[in-house]
Amino acid sequence: MVVVMVMGQSIPRRSRHKVARSIISVVTCAALLMMVAACGGEASAAKNDGATAQSDDVGRLMNDGLGEKAASSLSEYIDQSMRTLESSQQMKEFDPSGEATQRILKVLERAKEQGRVSVSDYESAWADYKQCMADRGYKEIVLIKEPNGIYKEASHRAGTAEQDARYGQDMLACGATTYSSIADVYKMQIGNPNLYKNQYEAALDCLHRNEAAPKDYSMDDLRFDLYEAASKDELKLDIYTPEVSQCLVANNITVFSDNSVTEQLW
Numbered sequence: 001m002v003v004v005m006v007m008g009q010s011i012p013r014r015s016r017h018k019v020a021r022s023i024i025s026v027v028t029c030a031a032l033l034m035m036v037a038a039c040g041g042e043a044s045a046a047k048n049d050g051a052t053a054q055s056d057d058v059g060r061l062m063n064d065g066l067g068e069k070a071a072s073s074l075s076e077y078i079d080q081s082m083r084t085l086e087s088s089q090q091m092k093e094f095d096p097s098g099e100a101t102q103r104i105l106k107v108l109e110r111a112k113e114q115g116r117v118s119v120s121d122y123e124s125a126w127a128d129y130k131q132c133m134a135d136r137g138y139k140e141i142v143l144i145k146e147p148n149g150i151y152k153e154a155s156h157r158a159g160t161a162e163q164d165a166r167y168g169q170d171m172l173a174c175g176a177t178t179y180s181s182i183a184d185v186y187k188m189q190i191g192n193p194n195l196y197k198n199q200y201e202a203a204l205d206c207l208h209r210n211e212a213a214p215k216d217y218s219m220d221d222l223r224f225d226l227y228e229a230a231s232k233d234e235l236k237l238d239i240y241t242p243e244v245s246q247c248l249v250a251n252n253i254t255v256f257s258d259n260s261v262t263e264q265l266w
Helices: 044-065 074-086 089-094 100-112 120-135 161-175 180-191 199-209 218-226 242-247
Strands: 003-006 009-012 144-146 151-153
Touching: 044 218, 074 100, 074 180, 089 161, 100 120, 100 180, 120 161, 120 180, 161 180, 180 199, 180 242, 199 218, 199 242
Parallel strands: none
Antiparallel strands: 003 009, 144 151
16 A cells, blocks of 8 residues: 655555555645555455545545646745745754755755756755765665656665654655755746646646646546556556656656665665
């Protein structure tokens, strides 16, 4: 089973054709979340109740902000990101000296002047994240680069409860103080140039613009493929191909196939 995390809310999938981690974040990537899926043996009544709740959660998620824009322009979106960064209490806890915050703000200010985050700034931010995690004792951090240049961190095998809890906190802290806000803008300019507020609407638009999905491929089809298909054979669109995956990752929807590369953290 895969668990999708959205701003602290978990949505388990009944499909078993993905590895046990998926990350979705909305608004900004500053709130990175980590999850490990677990399969249990609930009673049938509990399963039915859970399935209903899951369906309701997915429905709310996929309809939230539908048809709305995140900002009127990329410049305005960068301004929003800067204000969010400066006012974040969590960022103040992660970065009490303010050094990382000022470094990220300089990158965002430069992006506003240039009209976009540069590839070099994006790559540098991810390199800083890898170093931050290495400094905290992790054996390796493996980054997977999509065809459009956007990175996603590889999945990993679950450790002990203590290890997983520590990893979740370290990933959040290192991400927030290195790449999160920068990558958020970079992904917007690459995967969501129309600035849709709803990440699924943005992903669907990306798929259509890049001719990675038929024009009649709909939000309902995307929902089915992400949350309802019981096997890869049932997919309406192969969401694991590079052409499709790059649009999903660019809009904060990360999927891993069973044969995806994994990282060894411990």
